Amino acid sequence: MNFFDESGRKPIVTVLVGDRPVIGLERVAALADIRETDAAGLPMALRGADVLYLWDFFSGAVEPAWKHADALTWLHVAAAGVDKLLFPGLIDSAVTVTNAHGVFDLPMAEYVLGAMLFSAKGFGQTRDLQHNRVWARRTTRNIAGARVLIVGTGSIGRCTARLLTAAGADVNGAGRVARTDDPDFGTVHSSSRLTAVVGAYDYLVLVAPLTAQTEGMVSAEVLAAMAPTAVLINVGRGKLVDEAALVRTLDDGGIAGAVLDTFAVEPLPPASPLWGMEQVLISPHMASDADSWLDDLALQFERNFLTWHAGKALPHQVDKVLGYVPTSGADR
Amino acid sequence: MNFFDESGRKPIVTVLVGDRPVIGLERVAALADIRETDAAGLPMALRGADVLYLWDFFSGAVEPAWKHADALTWLHVAAAGVDKLLFPGLIDSAVTVTNAHGVFDLPMAEYVLGAMLFSAKGFGQTRDLQHNRVWARRTTRNIAGARVLIVGTGSIGRCTARLLTAAGADVNGAGRVARTDDPDFGTVHSSSRLTAVVGAYDYLVLVAPLTAQTEGMVSAEVLAAMAPTAVLINVGRGKLVDEAALVRTLDDGGIAGAVLDTFAVEPLPPASPLWGMEQVLISPHMASDADSWLDDLALQFERNFLTWHAGKALPHQVDKVLGYVPTSGADR
Known part of the structure; x- marks a missing residue:
């Protein structure tokens, strides 16, 4: 009734x-x-x-x-x-x-795994060399044992963590509340401490929602704290990142590369220097679209x-103040 | 002693x-x-x-x-x-x-997974569009549930099967001896029956050694039996494939694309039409090289x-008549 x-x-x-x-x-x-x-x-x-x-x-x-x-x-x-x-x-x-x-959990998790392998196996350079019909063997990185920090511990982040773990990566999370016994992430760092922890990771993966708290969270300071061999993967929102600082960091070799699916302004303006960076893959906000x-x-x-x-409570309601659907490790 | x-x-x-x-x-x-x-x-x-x-x-x-x-x-x-x-x-x-x-098991398994995601997520086209600063959203395929046939059931094939299965794909094998209870592949088809079975798969992955029995095994007939949406991934040996027939099949849209790491002649000659095919990734025999x-x-x-x-028996001896190291499902 x-x-x-x-x-x-x-x-x-x-x-x-x-x-x-x-x-x-x-x-x-x-x-x-x-x-x-x-x-x-x-x-x-x-x-x-x-x-x-x-x-x-x-x-x-x-x-x-x-x-x-x-x-x-x-x-x-x-x-x-x-x-x-x-x-x-x-x-x-x-x-x-x-x-x-x-x-969007599964398509996005797969996109992140694909982005990691795209970087680790050098597919971007391989594609560029193909256009010039140049055969140039290089060595590549394995993702087994690679350390990955996923920023965003909602359902997309959890699905991503499970897939990357299944593929052999060593995954932690960053979210609002730090903890050490998360079923998907093990250790979850407080997002406010990114600068202190990010240097230990090979991949920084952004799947967080855009809120007043997350806007600009990947600041110039966070980017400077990343390892020069590290790769940024952003399938969350462009404004999570200080995009001008990211351009400078990539230009200076402060990080090794990036796979970017979201940008501060979309479509990414033709004048953006990101388009021309060979160590960056520009993906047109399509990570979620299977x-x-x-x-x-x-x-x-x-x-x-x-x-x-039927008069029943709707599942997975958005917390309108937080700006996303709160999840816990048990909510899977 | x-x-x-x-x-x-x-x-x-x-x-x-x-x-x-x-x-x-x-x-x-x-x-x-x-x-x-x-x-x-x-x-x-x-x-x-x-x-x-x-x-x-x-x-x-x-x-x-x-x-x-x-x-x-x-x-x-x-x-x-x-x-x-x-x-x-x-x-x-x-x-x-x-x-x-x-x-080479793990690097090659990861390369195959990367190649699947490269195809499924359209990274090649995304890279090509990036060079022209074109923003063009498309939809992509998931690999979860994708049907994969791995030709070659040695240690590389098994490691690949386990990784792809962990990533959600539905994997079978093809080898010398057909069986249905393989621990890594479930069903293993006889390689002599490729034409009859290949049509059911989304990805055909070649990791087999080159022997008198395997040379040219992916013939024009096998290629014709593949689904038009299917993708060929060859990290084994170029001569496993009838390369001229592959070029024709790709030209005619008989299959959707290919990621090729090995070729009949290496380096791939500059005149090869494969270099210029946008649905093909030409990779310079580097899948194994972490x-x-x-x-x-x-x-x-x-x-x-x-x-x-120490006078002990060497493990994993090559069978010089077969031309590779025989393995069984138990040998892992």
């Missing part, structure tokens, strides 16, 4: 669509009245809506339309990062926020909707 | 050196008389020698000098593949042959020598 059975009406689900048509709403449509809208129509479509489903998750249309959300109880965003979504009116409201928790990602996102909303419609 | 203790003389170890100085002979030198030689000096240096150590493992100098090997009991080659070494006089002799069994490889090879010979000097 749920609210809508009692009230005798169907809930209203407003779907913000963008360039891509929304998919996978068949089962939802049987139980709800669906209003598809673009950003311009959002204020009108929000009035009386119980649920807002942000299929077009790069839209900034929610905040300007927020005053029309007079019946909203749940907002679902088909993305992992909610940094562009959260604003004071939403944070202060009673609206539950869920995101694409878990959907072939099945749209289906996976649609299926997740369907499952969440059925849970919500 | 061993032969040399009884005879009162030190054994003679002839070392064929090439462009690289031989390393790691300190403990051997305490127990043996060492003769370092180049190819020209090999006939003289072989006379009376008990052991021949091929540090320069790409040399073809052994067969022409073979008639001078009047006291030889053991030949060690610091390489995995012995296809360029074996000749009738050696095969018919009583000389024991050992190779770099095991030294930074530590020379140290690892030297340490292996030292260990083998101490075993031999």
